[in-house]
Amino acid sequence: MKRPADRALLLVLGAALAFAISFADAWRLRQAHETALAASTALVRALRLSDPVLVTEARYTRHLSQADLHAAFQDHPLAFEHFPSGSLLPPPAHLLRHDEDLDRETASSD
Amino acid sequence: MKTWIEKQRHLIDFTINSLARRKGKNLSLLAVYAVLVFVLASVALYTHALRSEAVRVLADSPEIILQRLIAGRHDLIPPDYIDNIGRIRGVQKMEGRLWGYYYDSVLKANYTLMVSPAHTLPPGEIIVGPALERMRGLDTGSGISFRAYSGKLETFIVSDVLDHASELVNADLILMNEADFRNFFNYPAGHYTDVALWVANPLEVRNIGRKLLDQLPDSRPILREEVLRTYASVFDWREGMMLALLSAAILAFGIFAWEKAAGLSAEEKREIGILKAIGWETGDVITMKFWEGLLISLLAFLLGYVAAYLHIFHAEAGLLQPVLQGWSVLYPSFALSPEIDPLQVATLFFFTVLPYTAATLVPIWRAATTDPDLVMRG
Amino acid sequence: MLELNNIRKAFNQGRHNEHWALRGIDLEIPPARISVLKGPSGSGKSTLLSILGCLARPTEGRVRLDGEDISALPERFLTEIRRRRFGFIFQQFNLVRGLSAIDNIILPGIPDGQPRAKLLARGEQLLTELQLDHRRDAAVEWLSGGEQQRVAICRALLNDPTVLIADEPTANLDSKLAGEFLLILERLAQAGRTIILTSHDPLVIEADIVDQVFSLRDGRLTGVEIRHPAFRLTR
Numbered sequence: 133m134k135r136p137a138d139r140a141l142l143l144v145l146g147a148a149l150a151f152a153i154s155f156a157d158a159w160r161l162r163q164a165h166e167t168a169l170a171a172s173t174a175l176v177r178a179l180r181l182s183d184p185v186l187v188t189e190a191r192y193t194r195h196l197s198q199a200d201l202h203a204a205f206q207d208h209p210l211a212f213e214h215f216p217s218g219s220l221l222p223p224p225a226h227l228l229r230h231d232e233d234l235d236r237e238t239a240s241s242d
Numbered sequence: 243m244k245t246w247i248e249k250q251r252h253l254i255d256f257t258i259n260s261l262a263r264r265k266g267k268n269l270s271l272l273a274v275y276a277v278l279v280f281v282l283a284s285v286a287l288y289t290h291a292l293r294s295e296a297v298r299v300l301a302d303s304p305e306i307i308l309q310r311l312i313a314g315r316h317d318l319i320p321p322d323y324i325d326n327i328g329r330i331r332g333v334q335k336m337e338g339r340l341w342g343y344y345y346d347s348v349l350k351a352n353y354t355l356m357v358s359p360a361h362t363l364p365p366g367e368i369i370v371g372p373a374l375e376r377m378r379g380l381d382t383g384s385g386i387s388f389r390a391y392s393g394k395l396e397t398f399i400v401s402d403v404l405d406h407a408s409e410l411v412n413a414d415l416i417l418m419n420e421a422d423f424r425n426f427f428n429y430p431a432g433h434y435t436d437v438a439l440w441v442a443n444p445l446e447v448r449n450i451g452r453k454l455l456d457q458l459p460d461s462r463p464i465l466r467e468e469v470l471r472t473y474a475s476v477f478d479w480r481e482g483m484m485l486a487l488l489s490a491a492i493l494a495f496g497i498f499a500w501e502k503a504a505g506l507s508a509e510e511k512r513e514i515g516i517l518k519a520i521g522w523e524t525g526d527v528i529t530m531k532f533w534e535g536l537l538i539s540l541l542a543f544l545l546g547y548v549a550a551y552l553h554i555f556h557a558e559a560g561l562l563q564p565v566l567q568g569w570s571v572l573y574p575s576f577a578l579s580p581e582i583d584p585l586q587v588a589t590l591f592f593f594t595v596l597p598y599t600a601a602t603l604v605p606i607w608r609a610a611t612t613d614p615d616l617v618m619r620g
Numbered sequence: 621m622l623e624l625n626n627i628r629k630a631f632n633q634g635r636h637n638e639h640w641a642l643r644g645i646d647l648e649i650p651p652a653r654i655s656v657l658k659g660p661s662g663s664g665k666s667t668l669l670s671i672l673g674c675l676a677r678p679t680e681g682r683v684r685l686d687g688e689d690i691s692a693l694p695e696r697f698l699t700e701i702r703r704r705r706f707g708f709i710f711q712q713f714n715l716v717r718g719l720s721a722i723d724n725i726i727l728p729g730i731p732d733g734q735p736r737a738k739l740l741a742r743g744e745q746l747l748t749e750l751q752l753d754h755r756r757d758a759a760v761e762w763l764s765g766g767e768q769q770r771v772a773i774c775r776a777l778l779n780d781p782t783v784l785i786a787d788e789p790t791a792n793l794d795s796k797l798a799g800e801f802l803l804i805l806e807r808l809a810q811a812g813r814t815i816i817l818t819s820h821d822p823l824v825i826e827a828d829i830v831d832q833v834f835s836l837r838d839g840r841l842t843g844v845e846i847r848h849p850a851f852r853l854t855r
Contacts, residue, residue: 135255135736136255137251137258140254141254144544148544157555158555158580161580162579162580162581165578165579166579169295172299174302175408175411176358178358178359179359179415180303180339181303184295184411185371185373185413188373194352195354196472197473198309198436211402248733248734249731251736257716263717512714516726519701519714520702520703521702522699522703522727523700523731526697614699616676
């Protein structure tokens with residue numbers, strides 16, 4: 133293995149092997165994940181849920197598909213999320229402090 | 243055949259040795275290249291997995307959710323409303339849903355409060371999602387108070403925590419019984435948030451939606467297929483945004499790689515002249531360069547992809563989650579099922595490996611076809 | 621052995637800066653002897669050397685190698701002839717920087733796909749012959765001028781060529797090293813190799829071992845000097 137070519141090919145082969153293993157690993161994880169997926173599906177059925185919990189900071193983003201007073205999901209058949217900037221980045225910390233008073237409940241809620 | 247293989251090994255030896263001469267530069271090229279593949283592959287893998295996950299998980303959500311609108315804004319379903327729907331044929335089952343949001347100023351997060359049709363909860367007891375368990379330190383038996391809409395503090399006892407495996411759908415839920423829910427929100431008796439409908443024949447869903455609209459002009463049916471499509475679009479859109487942001491980086495790398503691969507230094511030109519003078523054919527020189535391009539780009543692709551795979555499916559996509567999933571106070575912590583789209587991987591392969599390999603060959607072609615006697619003249 | 625017939629060579633033909641480097645050369649290189657092309661710079665001797673070594677094709681005229689006309693051969697065949705029959709020692713040595721001495725030496729063996737072990741053995745044998753085996757793995761840029769030239773000679777000899785071509789071989793060497801170089805050439809000629817040099821170094825031109833000197837000026841052959849043919853006959 134003193135030849136540079138052999139070392140390079142070995143490296144590529146190793147990387148290719150890792151690449152192949154990643155697919156095998158994906159298959160394994162998919163199998164392992166089936167129970168969790170089944171549990172989630174069952175919960176969705178049982179609780180009549182309509183949306184995944186992805187974004188919780190605002191009412192209109194928690195249930196993207198459910199029109200609300202501030203709904204994002206509106207009438208145009210292809211209209212979906214309308215607030216890209218708000219959903220890409222969290223608000224800066226100094227604004228957060230500044231606007232604290234505007235929180236609907238100022239006092240500790242519990 | 244054996245000679246051919248031996249020759250290719252010789253050519254690879256040579257190309258590796260020439261790369262080793264500018265080790266720092268070439269290694270950093272490989273690193274930048276691999277990072278680019280890593281980011282692109284991460285975006286593609288994560289978006290695809292999240293999309294498939296959402297579609298699979300929501301496959302059993304109600305086929306139609308009917309909302310009522312007043313002046314174009316969402317409103318509660320009045321008591322007699324459901325009776326009207328009962329007369330539509332093809333509707334297998336329907337049920338009023340009771341749910342709402344509660345903003346917790348301690349965490350600055352919204353919880354979803356819900357009346358569970360699947361649990362019978364005694365008054366004052368709630369079942370919470372795993373995010374609440376984690377973020378508010380709740381556990382079975384612990385109590386928590388929320389300020390009700392009447393202004394009073396209401397204390398609830400946690401009787402159970404929902405399954406961690408399902409965080410993608412249950413992280414922020416608080417389940418309670420109907421009386422507690424109505425009491426907490428001052429929810430008018432007999433009213434519902436919306437109505438879930440199940441349809442016997444899946445092909446009829448759209449027709450029934452139309453019939454609902456005819457019969458209840460102030461309603462708004464949301465079909466499950468629309469919800470699924472919305473999620474698919476949201477992730478597509480986020481992927482697109484990400485790629486648009488990345489496009490500048492891709493372009494910059496493209497220029498860098500083109501310059502590196504296609505720009506032939508005077509020394510390299512001289513070297514090609516030497517090789518040709520001592521008996522290398524044009525084809526040998528081009529094959530040697532081809533190996534250089536292929537080895538770098540293939541290695542970058544493989545390393546970048548494998549790193550992306552580990553990042554997305556073994557490290558919960560730590561770097562991308564805020565951008566692709568959306569920022570959030572209550573991050574659900576969920577492992578995605580690694581659904582991989584082979585076409586996506588193949589596309590990534592062709593768009594990373596081929597252009598670079600081609601770029602290394604373009605100038606070599608020109609240089610390699612020049613006369614070998616330049617060496618003598620130079 | 622090598623025969624040139626009315627060779628003319630133009631650069632930038634048909635353009636305003638057209639230049640005829642060779643204007644009708646007829647000559648014959650005898651086998652297993654040392655021939656020198658001499659002349660001032662611009663006389664066309666390097667161009668002539670390129671044509672003799674199949675590095676370039678003449679614009680007009682014929683080149684014959686062992687009686688076969690090779691001036692009309694396609695590039696691929698010319699390259700193969702160059703690789704198998706000719707060895708080159710360039711004025712600047714033209715070694716590939718960054719490679720070790722041995723890696724430079726085996727370069728001409730690569731296109732034929734010979735096994736590496738075989739190439740290495742051959743390269744090491746040549747290095748030993750030239751007393752350079754201790755520098756086998758040194759990067760060529762760290763070698764002295766004389767060592768670099770000996771590496772270049774090893775490289776030229778790798779495919780066991782019949783013709784060895786050297787362009788101004790002593791230009792970058794001091795007198796002692798130049799003398800050693802001439803000794804190496806003598807050994808090679810005695811072993812039956814045809815050697816063609818260009819030079820304007822008196823040390824080379826007047827050396828005992830040189831059999832023929834071709835004088836060039838302005839692209840024309842101005843004189844051929846054949847030395848001690850008797851010495852040859854006795855060999």
